[in-house]
Amino acid sequence: MTETNNGEREMMIEHNPRLAERLRKFQEDYLWILTQVTLREQYKNQVVILHDRRVIGSGRTDVEAKADARQQAASRAETLPPDDETTIVLVPAMAWIEVPNPSAQAAIATENS
């Protein structure tokens, strides 16, 4: 099904259960790595290849990460998992929300009361 839009670019909705499942896996893997503070610090701004929530290769680009994964697998005499069982992620650096100092907030509240 294609929904026409008010321009040349349209939204395309494609019935494709296999693709939908793969997208859900991408989503789960990405949200998982976002919750992994240690991995995000270790691999920040690098491309990693995930398989079963384990980093099997890393590098500056996907090409470098794949080469690293091949090398690591070869060193363990293992074979690489098929591409469609892996997720390639550019890991964002961890960021935190700065909050006002709680003791200063308490002092201000006392002054205002």
Added chain:
Amino acid sequence: MSQADRQPLFRTRLYPFVEAWPAGPGFTVSVIRFLLPASIPTEPTTLGSAGRLCPAVLAPEIPFSILPFSLREAISSGVLDAGELWRGRPVPPWRGVSCRVGHLALRLTNEIDPESPATFNILVLLPDRDPPGPLVNHVLLGTEFLRHYAFRVLISYAAIRYLDADESGRLGVDPSGACGFLEKF
């Protein structure tokens, strides 16, 4: 009939994501953005392939969507030149870096029909290099994208789950809990 009475054609979840915002040279402050775990086809013409993970965040404060240089290098495919569409008009820079114009197909899960993902063709600025300051590792979805597809954006700050503050008082956000929706009618 109002939108409230109709079922959207497309709906996907938004997740909270903390990002460093460059306040000035060497000085950043964090902001909460809203993330869509998306993918791009690895070959632009092969819509059936699973493609490559390509996260995107809503950025209504910027006029055009942006595919940052480092992400473009990392995913190494999927962008088509769109210079013809822009011929004769100046292309705005991004954070001081000159840009070209391209097209990117972005695929998203669709909660309305979970077995039917949606693909959107996005006009993107392609910076020539990474700007100084924090790296951006996702597509920024600007006003042009949100306006072109006439999306409805629903965000609940009350739905954001926070992690325990660390010893310096900094707060983390749990990015795995959805806090909003992007919908198209």
